[in-house]
Amino acid sequence: MSLIGHNAPPIFKRGPAPTVRLMLYVSAALALLVTDLKFRYLEVMRQAVAVVLYPVERAAATPADVVLNAATYFATLAKVQKENGLLRRQQLRMAEQLMRHDQLAQENSRLRTLLGMRTDLPARSVAADVLYAAHDPFTRKVILDRGSTHGIVLGDAVVDARGVIGQITRIHPIQAEVTLLTDKEQAIPIAVQRNGLRGVVFGAGAGQLELRYLPATADVQPGDTLVTSGLDGLYLPGLPVARVIRVDRDTQAFARIFCLPIGGVEQSTQVLVMGRLELPPPPMSEASAEVSGGAR
Amino acid sequence: MQPTNRSRRILQPVKQWYLYLSLLVAFAMTLIPTGHLPGVPDWLALVLAFWCVREPLRIGLGTGFVFGLLVDVGHGAALGQHALAYVLLAYGANALSRRVLWFSPIEQALHILPLLLLIHVVMVAIRMLAGADFPGWWYFTGSFTAALLWVPLHFVLLLPQFRPTERDDNRPI
Numbered sequence: 523m524s525l526i527g528h529n530a531p532p533i534f535k536r537g538p539a540p541t542v543r544l545m546l547y548v549s550a551a552l553a554l555l556v557t558d559l560k561f562r563y564l565e566v567m568r569q570a571v572a573v574v575l576y577p578v579e580r581a582a583a584t585p586a587d588v589v590l591n592a593a594t595y596f597a598t599l600a601k602v603q604k605e606n607g608l609l610r611r612q613q614l615r616m617a618e619q620l621m622r623h624d625q626l627a628q629e630n631s632r633l634r635t636l637l638g639m640r641t642d643l644p645a646r647s648v649a650a651d652v653l654y655a656a657h658d659p660f661t662r663k664v665i666l667d668r669g670s671t672h673g674i675v676l677g678d679a680v681v682d683a684r685g686v687i688g689q690i691t692r693i694h695p696i697q698a699e700v701t702l703l704t705d706k707e708q709a710i711p712i713a714v715q716r717n718g719l720r721g722v723v724f725g726a727g728a729g730q731l732e733l734r735y736l737p738a739t740a741d742v743q744p745g746d747t748l749v750t751s752g753l754d755g756l757y758l759p760g761l762p763v764a765r766v767i768r769v770d771r772d773t774q775a776f777a778r779i780f781c782l783p784i785g786g787v788e789q790s791t792q793v794l795v796m797g798r799l800e801l802p803p804p805p806m807s808e809a810s811a812e813v814s815g816g817a818r
Numbered sequence: 819m820q821p822t823n824r825s826r827r828i829l830q831p832v833k834q835w836y837l838y839l840s841l842l843v844a845f846a847m848t849l850i851p852t853g854h855l856p857g858v859p860d861w862l863a864l865v866l867a868f869w870c871v872r873e874p875l876r877i878g879l880g881t882g883f884v885f886g887l888l889v890d891v892g893h894g895a896a897l898g899q900h901a902l903a904y905v906l907l908a909y910g911a912n913a914l915s916r917r918v919l920w921f922s923p924i925e926q927a928l929h930i931l932p933l934l935l936l937i938h939v940v941m942v943a944i945r946m947l948a949g950a951d952f953p954g955w956w957y958f959t960g961s962f963t964a965a966l967l968w969v970p971l972h973f974v975l976l977l978p979q980f981r982p983t984e985r986d987d988n989r990p991i
Contacts, residue, residue: 526913547905554898559948571891582849654851657893660950
């Protein structure tokens with residue numbers, strides 16, 4: 523091994539020159555980058571290293587936990603009382619809604635049977651705490667304290683008390699990574715609640731979302747509520763996502779529609795991870811049964 | 819080896835395990851969840867640069883690459899992003915080692931600052947090429963904090979080498 527800029531005599535030479543080694547390592551790093559960013563082949567390797575790193579991460583999170591706990595410990599009594607009052611009022615409101623919900627759910631299932639439609643599948647949900655925001659400053663992600671051992675599945679929706687805040691994009695045995703709606707790479711299929719118009723919402727940076735690929739004539743107005751459409755097979759339909767704040771129809775063939783998320787996307791600390799239960803295999807129709815019978 | 823090349827004090831040789839222990843501690847410190855707080859230094863880059871300057875024959879590109887991959891997984895960044903940055907940092911710091919050690923710690927910090935800024939520019943360039951947003955100028959403030967920390971770090975990391983050769987029970991260190 524020779525020092526950069528100082529050529530060692532051949533008898534002391536060990537290994538290739540520094541520039542050669544630099545080129546080797548740089549090309550290895552670039553190859554990894556391309557494989558990871560373009561093809562996402564390296565998740566297995568990432569999982570393996572993440573399991574080894576988990577104790578170190580927990581140890582590193584301790585100082586932050588101590589600071590947070592101290593902050594809540596010294597929260598004033600007045601603040602807690604105020605919060606208590608707020609929660610009581612909220613609970614009363616919710617209780618009224620819940621009483622009606624049971625009745626409506628029964629009525630809905632009765633009507634669905636009458637119409638011969640498949641009954642709604644029950645959802646499964648896991649409550650989780652947000653541990654911390656991910657380090658990577660280029661993305662909007664948070665880490666949850668629940669993982670695959672608690673029944674979280676890749677692609678689950680993450681909601682808080684008000685609406686959807688993101689989606690599970692990476693799971694470890696006891697942790698999961700949520701990509702928030704405001705991330706540039708995150709997309710969520712929605713429907714406009716007022717008229718059922720479907721579309722896809724993308725993160726637009728600065729805490730905003732953008733509803734893209736709708737023609738300039740589309741019937742969307744500021745103030746409209748966007749809910750999940752459920753067409754993707756991942757999200758449950760009807761979860762509130764965002765509210766339209768500005769519609770710009772002058773620019774191009776497509777309208778530029780900006781929205782604000784309804785859920786506390788970058789503030790929530792307690793969230794619910796919701797997913798669909800596995801779909802049962804579709805019953806074999808008579809026609810296809812005959813075809814398979816004929817082939818035999 | 820001396821604290822700086824102008825010093826007349828001869829230090830003890832550094833122990834192999836101490837090199838890697840300090841790197842591991844720095845790595846654990848980079849994993850402290852600080853969110854997007856501005857001005858948090860990249861501890862591992864700093865300690866890696868320090869040992870690349872002090873011990874260019876032991877700590878170099880390979881160490882930078884391996885620790886870079888660990889940081890990538892720990893931070894959930896693109897795999898290879900920190901690896902590439904730390905390899906470049908190690909190369910630069912190794913190349914500077916013959917020159918930098920003639921200066922006082924404060925002047926050394928001025929030599930290291932451009933290197934630290936460079937690796938952040940490289941990481942921003944890579945992620946923006948891959949389609950990410952510009953994270954904001956606060957992202958670069960960590961390099962300046964790190965450069966300021968070079969001076970205390972210079973003494974803390976060299977402490978074990980300041981031990982005298984012969985043991986004396988009446989001496990505090």
